[in-house]
Amino acid sequence: MNSLYKLCLKICFFLIVAEGVSWSQHTVRLGDRREVFVDNFLIQQKHNITIEMHSPEYEGRVLQFDQPWEGDFSLYTTIIKEGTLYKAYYRGVRTSGHDNSTNEVTCYAESNDGKVWRKPNLGLYKINDTYDNNVILMDAAPVTHNFCPFLDTNPKAVISQRYKAIGGSRKTGLIAYVSEDGIHWKKLRDEPIITEGNFDSQNVIFWSEPEKLYLCYFRTSNNGIRSVSRATSSDFVTWSKPVAMEFGDTPLEHLYTQQTSPYYRAPHIYVAIAARFMPQRQILSDDQAKALNVDPKYYGDCSDAVLLTSRGGNLYDRTFMESYIRPGTGFENWVSRTNYPALNVVQTSETEMSVYVNEHYAQPSAHLSRYSMRIDGFTSLKADYKGGEIVTKPFIFSGKELEINYATSAAGEITIELQDEKGKAVPGYSLNDSQVIIGNEITRIVSWKGNEDVSSLAEKPVRLKIVMKDANLYSFKFN
Numbered sequence: 001m002n003s004l005y006k007l008c009l010k011i012c013f014f015l016i017v018a019e020g021v022s023w024s025q026h027t028v029r030l031g032d033r034r035e036v037f038v039d040n041f042l043i044q045q046k047h048n049i050t051i052e053m054h055s056p057e058y059e060g061r062v063l064q065f066d067q068p069w070e071g072d073f074s075l076y077t078t079i080i081k082e083g084t085l086y087k088a089y090y091r092g093v094r095t096s097g098h099d100n101s102t103n104e105v106t107c108y109a110e111s112n113d114g115k116v117w118r119k120p121n122l123g124l125y126k127i128n129d130t131y132d133n134n135v136i137l138m139d140a141a142p143v144t145h146n147f148c149p150f151l152d153t154n155p156k157a158v159i160s161q162r163y164k165a166i167g168g169s170r171k172t173g174l175i176a177y178v179s180e181d182g183i184h185w186k187k188l189r190d191e192p193i194i195t196e197g198n199f200d201s202q203n204v205i206f207w208s209e210p211e212k213l214y215l216c217y218f219r220t221s222n223n224g225i226r227s228v229s230r231a232t233s234s235d236f237v238t239w240s241k242p243v244a245m246e247f248g249d250t251p252l253e254h255l256y257t258q259q260t261s262p263y264y265r266a267p268h269i270y271v272a273i274a275a276r277f278m279p280q281r282q283i284l285s286d287d288q289a290k291a292l293n294v295d296p297k298y299y300g301d302c303s304d305a306v307l308l309t310s311r312g313g314n315l316y317d318r319t320f321m322e323s324y325i326r327p328g329t330g331f332e333n334w335v336s337r338t339n340y341p342a343l344n345v346v347q348t349s350e351t352e353m354s355v356y357v358n359e360h361y362a363q364p365s366a367h368l369s370r371y372s373m374r375i376d377g378f379t380s381l382k383a384d385y386k387g388g389e390i391v392t393k394p395f396i397f398s399g400k401e402l403e404i405n406y407a408t409s410a411a412g413e414i415t416i417e418l419q420d421e422k423g424k425a426v427p428g429y430s431l432n433d434s435q436v437i438i439g440n441e442i443t444r445i446v447s448w449k450g451n452e453d454v455s456s457l458a459e460k461p462v463r464l465k466i467v468m469k470d471a472n473l474y475s476f477k478f479n
Contacts, residue, residue, distance in 0.1 A: 028041075028042065029395070032477060034265050036379070037475070042395070051380070053379050056325060061368070062367075063117045067119070069094070071095070073091070074092050074358070076148065077368055078148055078149055078343040080346075086117075089107070108122065108136045143167030145169065149179075153207050153209065157207075162179070164179075167203075170199050174199060174216070193233075194231055196242050201256055201257055203219060204259060209267055210268040210312065218242075228244075229242040250321060255276060258272045264345070271345060274307075276323070277301065278301055284334060297362075299362075303340065305324045307324040307378060319379075325355075335360075337362065338362075340361070355373070356370055375474075383470065387469035392465075398458050401453065401478065403444065404475070407441075412468070412470030413438050415431050419464070425465075428448060
């Protein structure tokens with residue numbers, strides 16, 4: 001009997017320990033980071049709540065590729081916001097030809113608000129007997145085919161290399177350039193930094209503060225489908241062996257560009273507003289293409305933009321297979337390689353952020369357009385008039401107050417309960433204690449009977465229960 005009793009104690013102890021390990025593995029360490037509802041990562045249960053994708057609003061053309069060194073085949077745009085200055089980088093080339101042509105140049109434009117853009121005369125290169133142009137890189141093929149810069153936020157980055165960039169082809173590999181001001185560039189070294197890949201697209205690179213690594217996402221092929229691989233580096237020079245990105249159980253589609261970048265308000269979430277390419281899905285007739293003066297080789301396919309996200313590693317989340325930005329009306333928006341999003345989402349007002357899209361490819365009217373969206377407004381939790389609720393997975397936060405980004409109708413509302421790890425309401429933070437939240441605000445501090453202080457629950461496993469009616473919740477964070 002004594003032996004059996006000891007055995008039972010051992011089994012009970014094992015189960016308790018195992019449960020503790022299991023529980024610990026399922027508790028998210030949230031800290032004070034912002035969570036946006038682009039996936040189901042934090043959701044444990046939901047009833048009559050959906051995750052809704054919000055397509056950006058078209059705001060019109062902002063940059064016409066109308067200079068002799070720019071033209072119909074300008075593409076692969078990158079937008080960088082440094083302080084109050086917005087910077088655009090893009091390929092300039094007037095006529096079609098082979099990729100990596102010596103005719104390709106890298107152009108630069110800038111803006112003080114992200115809405116009105118100018119092309120400064122930089123005086124760096126002589127074109128058509130004048131230095132009055134906005135070219136920052138020339139005679140550097142194949143780098144000028146797909147030159148893609150970023151502002152290095154690595155705390156260890158040296159000032160002379162605050163800006164870094166890559167470009168190249170399968171033959172040359174990805175060649176690195178560096179700059180202090182983002183205008184005057186030089187090679188980091190002659191040898192490429194990454195050599196395994198197709199690279200025949202815009203390949204992106206950035207410093208990931210959460211992963212403490214440089215990340216590069218670049219074009220590869222997956223059974224003949226245009227796809228993406230990822231490599232990492234701690235010093236920007238020596239890179240890991242590429243690993244193919246996976247897409248879960250969703251269908252593979254041609255991704256011509258992927259534009260993966262950390263979301264500036266939640267840098268642990270990488271947002272990819274990608275160009276989905278539909279080969280041989282022809283919309284225009286020969287006569288329609290001729291009337292628009294579309295290059296004859298560029299109207300046999302069509303494209304749009306889709307939304308992907310990643311939380312690191314080699315996995316993309318495709319919660320949404322539907323189009324994020326549909327082609328506009330008019331046949332000029334239905335040609336090959338148009339509707340390609342620029343790299344990076346940037347804030348353009350206190351309540352708005354913008355994404356830019358290359359449109360009218362292979363046509364004299366080629367240009368860059370701006371699309372706007374609410375801050376954090378890629379997606380949201382949505383409840384209809386009947387109402388619904390979600391319960392999050394257990395998480396550990398740091399901070400003293402809960403901030404939300406939300407919108408309700410005049411009849412709608414949101415209430416929030418803080419629960420312990422077992423799903424029981426914490427006294428003083430129940431739904432009955434919660435302020436009924438009504439309105440439309442980017443920033444709102446939640447209170448319970450007037451109390452906004454949640455610091456007593458910091459560093460302890462808790463859950464959120466969120467009850468909504470005719471409302472949207474875009475994000476939350478603990479401050």
